[in-house]
Amino acid sequence: MRLPMVLLLLLIPAVALAEEPVTDAPALWGSPTVDNGACCKTLGEVRSNIDRLDREIVRLMAERGRYVHEAARFKANPAQVEAPERAEAVVKKAMALAEANGLSPKVAEAAYRAMVRAFIDYEQGIFADAGARGDTPWKK
Numbered sequence: 001m002r003l004p005m006v007l008l009l010l011l012i013p014a015v016a017l018a019e020e021p022v023t024d025a026p027a028l029w030g031s032p033t034v035d036n037g038a039c040c041k042t043l044g045e046v047r048s049n050i051d052r053l054d055r056e057i058v059r060l061m062a063e064r065g066r067y068v069h070e071a072a073r074f075k076a077n078p079a080q081v082e083a084p085e086r087a088e089a090v091v092k093k094a095m096a097l098a099e100a101n102g103l104s105p106k107v108a109e110a111a112y113r114a115m116v117r118a119f120i121d122y123e124q125g126i127f128a129d130a131g132a133r134g135d136t137p138w139k140k
Contacts (some may be wrong), residue, residue, distance in 0.1 A: 021043050024042035024043075025040075026042065027043075065119065068119045068122060068123050069122075071123065072127060077136075081123045081127065087120070091112045094108045094109070
């Protein structure tokens with residue numbers, strides 16, 4: 001019995017249809033653009049560099065988080081954590097830095113809006129924890 005092609009395709013998992021590129025295979029098109037063309041000869045090399053950068057980005061985010069924690073001490077109450085003008089200035093500055101460094105400002109904007117929101121939530125949690133311990137100058 002022969003199954004129609006449509007039924008055969010339904011039986012093949014979608015994952016099998018979208019095969020992952022082999023990490024040690026050469027690029028299929030274009031020329032290297034990183035390090036004046038010195039990088040990257042394989043997808044594995046690209047991913048290794050992305051992983052290296054991710055480690056550095058997370059390390060820097062952790063350092064930023066320590067300063068956000070420190071900033072909470074300078075605010076009289078949790079309402080001061082929400083600083084829309086400051087948040088917008090941080091995003092705009094990141095967009096300008098992105099453009100100056102060859103990154104799409106839209107990518108920087110999306111990343112920074114998400115990061116700033118996450119750090120605001122984090123700082124609100126610091127206030128909540130401090131208030132629960134009675135370590136703050138305001139009354140709950």
